[in-house]
Amino acid sequence: MSAAKKGKLANYWAASCGGCEIAVLGINEKILDVAEAFDIVLWPVAVDAKVHSIEKMADKSIDLCLFNGAIRTSEQEYMARLLRRKSKVMVAFGSCAHEGCIPALANVSNREEIFQTAYHDTPSTDNPNGVRPQTETEVEEGKLYLPLFYDTVKTLDQTVEVDYYLPGCPPEPERIWDAIVAILEGKLPAPGSVIGATTTVCDDCPRTREEKKIKEFKRTWEIIPDPDICLLEQGLVCCGIATRAGCGALCPTVGSPCIGCYGPNEGVEDFGARMMTALASVIDSDDPEEIERIIQEGIPDPIGTFYRFSLAASQLRRKTLEGLDPSGASA
C-alpha cells in the first residue's frame, strides 16, 4: 500500500469493556503498517490525544474512525457525534457499537433501577448518605459536571450514521486487517454494509451435522460434549446456526457452544427471533406441556441466551419504560 499521503485514523472507546481497543493490537506487527499508513489522532488506550484537539480539526479530516462501544451516556453521544462530523468513514467496531452487546442487556432495566442496585442494594455497597451520581455538583472549587446516564443503551447507528460495521466481541485480528486493507485499497462494499461473511459459524465448524431433533436442552456444565458431533444436536444451545461467520468457529471447535458474538447473518433483522424460531422448529415434541418444560428447564434466561449481544439492535430494543420505575428524563 502506498504511504504517499498519510491518512488520519481515530479509535474511540464508548460503552464497552475495552477489549476492542486492545483487539486492534491483535494484528501484531501489522500495526506498523497501520502506523505507516495513518497518523493516529485518537486512541485512548494507546495514544495521548485530547478531545479539544479533535474539536479543532476540520470536518471530514479524519479518514477512518474505528468507534467501539455502545452509547450509554451523554458524553459518549457527544463523542459519537463529534467523530462522525470529523470522519470520512465511520466504522462501528465490535459488537457494542454494532448491536449493543453486553452493556445493552441493561435495557431490561432503566437508570433508576440500575442506580438503586449499584448505589444502594448490592451487599458490598456502603453508602450511608445515599450519594448518587449527579450531572452537576457544587464543590468549593466550583461546579463539577458528569455525563448524563441514559435509561437506554443505544447502538452507534441509533445515534449517528454509520458507514460500515465490523462485528465481533471483539473482532478477530484477521478480519480487522482485512477491513483495514479494504479501506486502504478503496475496495469497500456498499455503505451500510457489514464487513464480513454472509454465512454462519456452522459453515466453519468442523463438527458433523445431522437433522436435528432436540428432546432436552443442556447447560454447558451438565455434559462433556462428544468431540465430533454438532453441539446443538447434543442439546447445547449453540448459536452458531444464526451467528455470522468470521471467528473461524473458535468456540464450537473446542467444545464450547457459540454465544453469538459475531451477531446476526446478513439481512437478519433480529438475531434472537431467528434463534428462537430455529430452535422452536426442532424441539422434538408435539405436546405443548412437554415443550414448555423443555424450554423452561433448558433455557432459563432467554434474553441472556438469545439477545446477549443484540438486544439494543433487535426489534425488542428494550423493556418498555412503562413497566419500570419512572425516573427523570428518559434517554
Next chain:
Amino acid sequence: MSEKVGVYICHCGSNIAGVVDVEDVAKFAGEQIENVAVSRDYKFMCSSLGQELIEEDIRKEGLTRVVVAACSPHLHEKTFRRACANAGLNPYLCHMTSIREQVSWVIEDKAVATEKAKAMVAAAVKRVELHEELEPSEVPVNPNTLVVGGGITGIQAAIELADAGYPVYLVEREPSIGGHMAQFDKTFPTLDCAACILTPKMSDVGSHPNIHLLSYSEVEDISGYVGNFHVRIRKKARYVDEEACTGCGICIEKCPKKVVDDVFEAGMGYRKSIYRPFPQAVPNWPVIDTESCTYFERGKCKACEIFCPTEAIDFEQQDSYIDIDVGNVILATGYDLFDARKVPQYGYGRLANVFTSLEFERMCNASGPTEGKIVLRDGITEPKSVAIIHCVGSRDENHNPYCSSICCMSALKFGHLVMEKTDAEVTSFYIDVRTSQKGYEEFYNRLLEEGMHFVRGKAAEITDAARQPGEEGKLIVQAEDTLLGKQRRVPVDMVILMSALEPKADAKDVGLQFGISCSMEGWFTERHPKLDPVATMTDGIFVAGVAQGPKDIPASVAQGAAAAARVQGMITAGTVEIEPIVATIHEEICSGCKICNNLCPFNAIEFLEDKEVSYVNAALCKGCGTCVAACPAQAISGAHFNNDQIFAEIGGILYDAIGGNGAKAPAKSKEPAPA
C-alpha cells in the same frame, strides 16, 4: 422508478358496500397512498366488466401493479391474475386483499370497517410494490393413478378411470375389496341387495385390463409431487402363491382351525385360519392369518398345504414391495364404526341382546352367520319386539358432535327387515329423523305405514333390571318421550344400536403420509367444502367417499366418480402448472446447519452432500414458509413473503399509527435530543 399502482375496491353487491364505505376507501387510496395511479370502486370486480376495467387501465394508464380489495384470494385470485396477464402484466404483480371475509363480514360498525379496509388497502399497495415477476413452471402428468381403499368409492373411481383407458393401481388393506358395503344385506332406500349391485363391480375391478389390484397391501411411502409421485407399496405376505392358486377353496375347507371373525362378520361368525372374508371376495385367493394358524403357532399342521391341488401354499412367503409412479392419488379409505362400548348405559358387550348396526347387517345377510334369520344371541329365538336406538356416538358432545347422516335411513331399513322377516314390533328412539335425499322421505312414510313405532327421545338407558310387570326377562329402554313430555320404559327382546361413522383410526397418519389435513373430527379436508369437494390443498391428491365425511352409497359413488373425472382432466391436460410462490435456499448463505432438513411438511427439502448446503425442490414446495421462518441464517427466502414485503405490509397496516405512506418498519430510532 416508482410503481404505478391501480387499486380496485369491490362492492360485492351489498356484501362489502353494505358495511364498508367503498367510495371513501377508493378516494383514500387515490389521494393518500403514494404511487397509486388509479383508484376505483366497482359493483362486481369479478364480473367481466370489472376485469375489463383492470385490463383497460393497465393498457391505457400503464399500471405496473394491481391491488384488488374484494373477497378472499381463495375465490378470485386466479380471476384477477388472469385479467392482468391478459393485459400483458405479469400476474404475480397483482395482489388481492380480503375486505369481505376479513372486514365486512366480521365487523358491524361501518366506521371501524371502513378504517380497517383502508389499512388493508394501504398494506396491499405497500407490499405489491415490492412484488417480483414470477413465472410458473410446467411439469408433465403421469397417466397412472393410485386409488387407496377398495370400498364402493374406490371401486367406482378405479373403474371410471380404467374404462377411460388409464392405468389404475388400486390398493386395498384387507384381503378383498368391497369395504363396508360388502357386509350389508339390503341397501336403503330401494332395498336392492347389496351384493347384487356390488359384486359385478368387484369382479369388473378384478378382471379389468387397466386395473392393477393390490389387495392385502398398504402404501408404505410416497414422495414426489403432482403429476409425478413415486409410491412404494407393501404387499403383505398371504402365504399363498397368487400365480398358482385357482381359488378352489379346498384349503379353507380342510383347515382345522376356526376363529371368531371380528372384521367381516363383526364378531358374529367364524372363519378359518386360512380364509377369504366372503365367498365373492375379489381377489379370491385366501390368506393365512398367522396369529391363529396352528402351523405358525406350533410348527405343525400344514393341512392346507397337503390338500392344495396346485401347491400354492407357501409358508416361507415374505412381505414384498412394489414401486410405482403415478400422477395422481385418490384416497377412498372409508370409515370405522364407533365402538358402542363407549356408551356403557346402553349395555353393549354386557347385555347379550344389544347388537350393533353392523352385527345386525351380518345377521340379515343370507350368507351371514345366521343365514339371514333374525334371532337373539342364543341363535334360535326370534324376537317379539325390537328397539332401534339412533345417534349412538353421533350428535353427542361426549363423543362425536356431527350427524353420521346414514343412521336414520339404516334404522328404517332395519325396521323394514325386522318386520319383513319376523312378527316383531319395532320401536325407534330418535332425536330427529333425517331423511333428506331422493326417495328417503318416501321410505320413511312407507315405514310409518308398515307400522314401525317412533318415540322422539334419546334413550337414556338400556337395562335388564325389571321394575314393572311385563319387564321380566326383557331389555327395558328408558327414554323421555319429548312429544308426550313423559318418561317411558319400553320392554323389548332385542336392541340395535345405530353406531356413528368415525374417521379411520389411522386417518391422521394417512393424511400426514399424503400431505393433506384432517378436520377437527378427523375427516380428510377438501379444498373447498362447496366448490371443490374432492380436491385437497395438496395438488394431485384427491379424497372421496366417507373418508371425507359421513355419507351414503350414492354420495360416495358420486364422489368417487367426481375424483376420477378430476384426475382424467389432469391426465388429458398432460402437464400441470406449478405455483412459483415457493421457497429458495441461497447457497452462498446456507451454512448447512440442517435445521430445516426435517421440517418441510411436503418433503421438499434435501441436503446436497457435495455442496454441503440444503436445497428446496420447487416442484414439491407449497410455499408454506415453515422453513423460511426456521432458517437461523436467513438463507431461505419465500417468494412474495420476504422480509421487505412483510415489513412493508405491516407498515401499510399501521399507516395511521406511523404516519401515512412510505413507512418502512423497522425504522432505526431517531436521534435523541443532545443531552
